[in-house]
Structure formats: C-alpha cells, structure tokens
Amino acid sequence: MATITDVICPFCGTLCDDIEVVVNGSKIESARHACKIGNSKFLSINDIPRPIKPLIRENGASREASIDEAIAKAAEILSNSKRALLFGWSSTSCEATAVGIEIAEEIGGLIDGTTTVCHGPTVMAVQYVGLPSVTLGEIKNRADLVIYWGANPMHAHPRHLSRYSIFPRGYFRERGQQDRELIVVDVRKTDTAKIANHFIQVEFGKDYELLSALRMIVNGGELEEEEVAGVPKEKIIELADKMMNCQFGILFFGMGLTMSPGKHRNIDNAISLVKNLNRHTKFSIMPMRGHWNVTGFGEVMTWQTGYPFAVDFSRGYARYNPGETSANDVLQREEVDAVLVVASDPVAHFPRKSVAHLARVPMITIAPHHSLTTELSEIFIPSSMVGIEEEGTAYRMDTVPLFTRKVIDPPQGVLSDVEILKRILEKIREMR
Amino acid sequence: MMTDVILVPKVQHKISLEAEVIKPDEFAGKTIEEIKELPVYFGNTVQKLGDFFEVSGSAEENAENLRIVVEGDVSRVKRIGEGMTTGEILVKGDVDMYLGARMKGGRIVVEGSVDSFAGQQMRGGEIEIKGNAKDYLGGSYRGDWRGMRGGRIIVEGNAGKEVAEFMRGGEIIIKGNCDSFAGVHMKKGLVIIEGSVAERVGAEMVGGSIIVLGEMANLLPSFKIGEVVEGLKIDGREFPGKFRKYIGDFAEGPSVKGVIYKRL
Numbered sequence: 001m002a003t004i005t006d007v008i009c010p011f012c013g014t015l016c017d018d019i020e021v022v023v024n025g026s027k028i029e030s031a032r033h034a035c036k037i038g039n040s041k042f043l044s045i046n047d048i049p050r051p052i053k054p055l056i057r058e059n060g061a062s063r064e065a066s067i068d069e070a071i072a073k074a075a076e077i078l079s080n081s082k083r084a085l086l087f088g089w090s091s092t093s094c095e096a097t098a099v100g101i102e103i104a105e106e107i108g109g110l111i112d113g114t115t116t117v118c119h120g121p122t123v124m125a126v127q128y129v130g131l132p133s134v135t136l137g138e139i140k141n142r143a144d145l146v147i148y149w150g151a152n153p154m155h156a157h158p159r160h161l162s163r164y165s166i167f168p169r170g171y172f173r174e175r176g177q178q179d180r181e182l183i184v185v186d187v188r189k190t191d192t193a194k195i196a197n198h199f200i201q202v203e204f205g206k207d208y209e210l211l212s213a214l215r216m217i218v219n220g221g222e223l224e225e226e227e228v229a230g231v232p233k234e235k236i237i238e239l240a241d242k243m244m245n246c247q248f249g250i251l252f253f254g255m256g257l258t259m260s261p262g263k264h265r266n267i268d269n270a271i272s273l274v275k276n277l278n279r280h281t282k283f284s285i286m287p288m289r290g291h292w293n294v295t296g297f298g299e300v301m302t303w304q305t306g307y308p309f310a311v312d313f314s315r316g317y318a319r320y321n322p323g324e325t326s327a328n329d330v331l332q333r334e335e336v337d338a339v340l341v342v343a344s345d346p347v348a349h350f351p352r353k354s355v356a357h358l359a360r361v362p363m364i365t366i367a368p369h370h371s372l373t374t375e376l377s378e379i380f381i382p383s384s385m386v387g388i389e390e391e392g393t394a395y396r397m398d399t400v401p402l403f404t405r406k407v408i409d410p411p412q413g414v415l416s417d418v419e420i421l422k423r424i425l426e427k428i429r430e431m432r
Numbered sequence: 433m434m435t436d437v438i439l440v441p442k443v444q445h446k447i448s449l450e451a452e453v454i455k456p457d458e459f460a461g462k463t464i465e466e467i468k469e470l471p472v473y474f475g476n477t478v479q480k481l482g483d484f485f486e487v488s489g490s491a492e493e494n495a496e497n498l499r500i501v502v503e504g505d506v507s508r509v510k511r512i513g514e515g516m517t518t519g520e521i522l523v524k525g526d527v528d529m530y531l532g533a534r535m536k537g538g539r540i541v542v543e544g545s546v547d548s549f550a551g552q553q554m555r556g557g558e559i560e561i562k563g564n565a566k567d568y569l570g571g572s573y574r575g576d577w578r579g580m581r582g583g584r585i586i587v588e589g590n591a592g593k594e595v596a597e598f599m600r601g602g603e604i605i606i607k608g609n610c611d612s613f614a615g616v617h618m619k620k621g622l623v624i625i626e627g628s629v630a631e632r633v634g635a636e637m638v639g640g641s642i643i644v645l646g647e648m649a650n651l652l653p654s655f656k657i658g659e660v661v662e663g664l665k666i667d668g669r670e671f672p673g674k675f676r677k678y679i680g681d682f683a684e685g686p687s688v689k690g691v692i693y694k695r696l
Contacts, residue, residue: 268636
C-alpha cells in the first residue's frame, strides 16, 4: 500500500489539490479528503470489467478490434467527412484539447465543448461586457460577502464552501464563517440556501428583472415597483445595501442563471451589476464551472483559435457564432456527417433531437468507460483517465492552471486521450 | 430598366451552402458562364455556384440595374446579399442565416421567411421580409457592440428574440409580433412593433426609440413611467392615438435616453 499526497481531484471545477490517494497494487483503496463525488471518481478505476480493447460496430454488431485498426478507421471517417463535429473535452487534459483543435483544423470540421450546454452563455456575455475576475485564494483571504446565485455547491461542488468561500479562515477573515455573510439567490430552498444567512427566492425565469432592479438601485435610481421577481422592494434594497457596503464581495453563479430564460443576457446583466458595484466597493464575479477541465477547454480554444468554443474550421480558418456553429444547432439542423466524442457523454445529456442525429451518423468515441454514447458509436476506443492514470494540465474555475498527477498505471494496452488523438491526426495527415 | 439574373436551386441539401457571391456587386459585368463559376462553400469544400443553381438571364454591366431572382427554397443557403452595396435581390422562398448582413445599399425582398442574423450590422439599403424573421434581426456580431447602423428592415410577419440588438441607427418595422429582448443594448435608431411584444423589451438600452402598437408584456423594473403623449411624430412619421412614454433602461445608469412608446 502506498499513499500519494497532494493529488488533484479530476471531478469538478473546484480542482481540490489536497487529495491523499491510497493505492494497493492495481486498485485504489481510498481518496482521502475528497468529497463523495470525487472519491467515487477515483474508485471508478476499479470498475470491472473495464473496457480495454477498442470496439467496432459492423452490420449492427460490435466486435473487438486492434488499436491500429480502430485508429485507421476513425481517421478514415473523419478524413472523408464534409462537416464533422468534434465534441467533449471538458474531462480531459488541455494537451488533448490542443490535439483535437489540430484535427478540427486539418479536416475543416467543427469543434465544440460541453461549455455549449453549461456556461457557454457566460463566455458570450464576457465578450460583451468583460469580467471583473478574482482567484479563489483571494476570496478565501478577503471575501466578507459571498453570494451564490442559481448555484447549489452543497451538491455540485461539495468542497467549494469549505475550501474557498464560507468556512475557511483567511488572512483578513480570521474567524472564518463568523467573518463572512452568505446570501443565496435561487428558485427553491436548496441545501446551500439552508445554511445561508439570507435566502432570496426568485421567481423562475425572472432573474434578469431582479438584476435590473438591483443595478438601478446601485446606480442611484429609485425602485418604483413594490415587488420584482417575487421579491419585495425592501428586501431588494436591503440586498443592494449589503452588496454596496461590504468590503470584498463575490458573486458565484451557476446554471440557474446561464440556462434559464435570458441566458447570456442574464450573465451580461449580472456582470454589469458587479461592474457597477465596483463604484462603491470591491466586488468580483465567477462562474461555477462544472466539469474539472471545462475551463481549460475554453482557455486552449481561445489561445489557439481566438474563440472560446463552437469553432467552425470549414473554410480553413476559425469562425465562431454560437447559434450557428454550436454543437446542438448543427446537430438539430442535421448538418453533421461524422462525430468524434472525447471524454463526454452527449447521448445522455443532449436534447432528443440532437441525439436522434447522433444516432444517424458515424460516431467515434474516446472514453475510459462505457456510456450511452459509446453504445451508439461505430468506434469506441477506451482511454486512460486523466488525473488518475495520466497526468495533464487542467484549469480551475478561476482560470488557475494546475498540473494533475498520475497515481496509478492504466490497464495494459489502454492509451491516453493525447496518444490516441495524435495517432488519429497522424493517420489523417497520411491520407491527405 | 432592371435586367434579371435568375437562379433556380437544383439540389436540396442539409449542409448549408455559404453563398455571399449571390449579390449584384458580384454578378455585374459577368457572363452567365462566369457567374456559374463563382465559388460557394459547402461544408469543408469549395464548389461552384453552377453546381447548386440553374443560372439564366443576363447580367448588366452596372450592378445598380441588376436584379437577382432566386426562384425557390434556399432555406439552406447562407449569406445571400452579404455586404451588397447596390441593385436588387428577390427570393421567392425561405432563406437561411445572414441575409443582407453588413449590407450597405440596394434592396432585398424575401417572399418567405428568414433565419437568424438577417441584416446583421447593416449600414444602408432595405430588406423586406414577407414571412417571419428569426433571432438577432439587425443585430451585432458576437462580442461587438455595434449592431445595425443604417437602412431599413421591414418584416410582414413575426420576429424572434433580440431584434435590433445593439442598434446604432436605421429603422426596423415588425408588422407582426416580436419575441423577448427587442432593442437590447440599443443606442440609436427606431424600432416599430405593430403587433405585441414579449418581455424585456428595451433591456439595457441607453438611447433610441421603440414604438409598440400592440400589447406589451411586463416592462423591466428599471424603466420609469413617463407622460401620456397624444399623436406621436418621430423621424417624420406620424402615429395617431394616445401613447404612454417609458424611459430607460436605468439599470445602465442615471443618464439614459432610451424611450419606449406604448399605444394605449
């Protein structure tokens, strides 16, 4: 038995970096300090049977194939496509995404990540109004007002509150929780709301109205209405006062804001509110990014193509327009003629109409486990798990890059995402 | 006297064709054979206009007197009339995205409906749509704060979300109903909605005027209720009846000049 310390957890965007993994031979016994979800991700490498050999589907039946055959066939499908979609990337390393972008450019395809169905609207809003950003470390040391809006970290980012926002003692917040105030804005009383000092229940789909009212007050206006979005006037004024009078505020927001009516305009308004608040005090805003390296996908995309997601290489250069070049839009218009999925499960999460088209076209999936997507794929190439069986770079939700560690060897014969993608790219280049 | 070049779609396809070459500026002075050779983009391939359309008629030397008539459904052809400066385009069917985007002059008439981003960042000329328009009519490019700056768009049917997004000038007339966020981030120009309008009209607007003749969903709390105006005159247009004036969007600050007139 060996204990490996300071391991980074590859589950959510919090990227906890204090995990102690106990390894026993080819098994992981436990992942100390990790939350329930993180722990189960580490233990999932013990799942038996773990897929090892690539699978190729022919005439409706799957058969095992060699890695060389699977890679050659995948390269052939992608190379012959007119409008291929390369999707996923949020649960693999930045190094893998970089190779994915090269493939997309080589074949003139589209590349999009799971961002498209989570914080895509955030990224779009940032392009319009910027982002007063901050690191989680600064929040831990300085924040005295923490707001979670449309986010429930108690369930989705279980250690976020204890490591960065509410519970930890910070340099200027020596008494931890007692030196901070927690406000939760949500449509229902979530488990995070239950531990908050104040809970503001907003009517579903009316976040934009509440944000507009807050902005008007912060900008010196007077609210005329008695109630906005189900929240009484006095409560809105009280909230605005708390925001303006804190020493260091942070607004964390989740998909309750990005995926409810208004989408990118909700975020546009929320960021603008924080911008306005900076006339009174120090305030920042941060999206609660979900998958552990979804932020990294955006970073790599931006430095390589100039755009954060939904990039179309069909004319040889990068073009971007969510609504036109985003995964669900091209799938629902039935434009796509080949799909490569890496480290994601769109069949389980996309709308029915998109999945119907995924079922119609040849799909290649690179993933460590069986999923609904691998079941619908023509080619399934099992890969090692980045952050457990493979090292690689990931970005935390505050865009701090961390290098994830390898704690155990992958099953024999299983390659990493980077290795598989590099070989596919090589093969495609040979064919051209 | 207008001369016509007629395009008849030959094949139906799922992948959208990108054909910004379909505009009088490109066709003028070319023979029919030369027009057929113009490049269009299909997926990751470059093909010829003649592969997708039967081309007939004759192209005039002067683009001003040239009319392109598209006979049929082009609901999977993007960028028709993109950047055109003069002449006319008539489409006798539905059109895909970016119709007349960055257009500077001339006129486009669509007998069917158009997809999103029609008239994106338009500067001049006129677009007339007999059917419906989807989202971002006369809007901006992603991340840009300059939408339509001049010209006129008329939609006989309904329009989608974020009409006149970041509008900086010109005129948009919607004869039917309009979805949410009409005039979002608007700074100048005029939007007339003859039907009803959904919520969040004028969101984050700092200038310009929106006139609503039909019903209006709940206005944002950051607008102030102004006086009642009898008979409205804006940009040389007259609107009879009583109008309630609203000013906003005060979320943007205390000195905003956006106005919404709602007919009572």
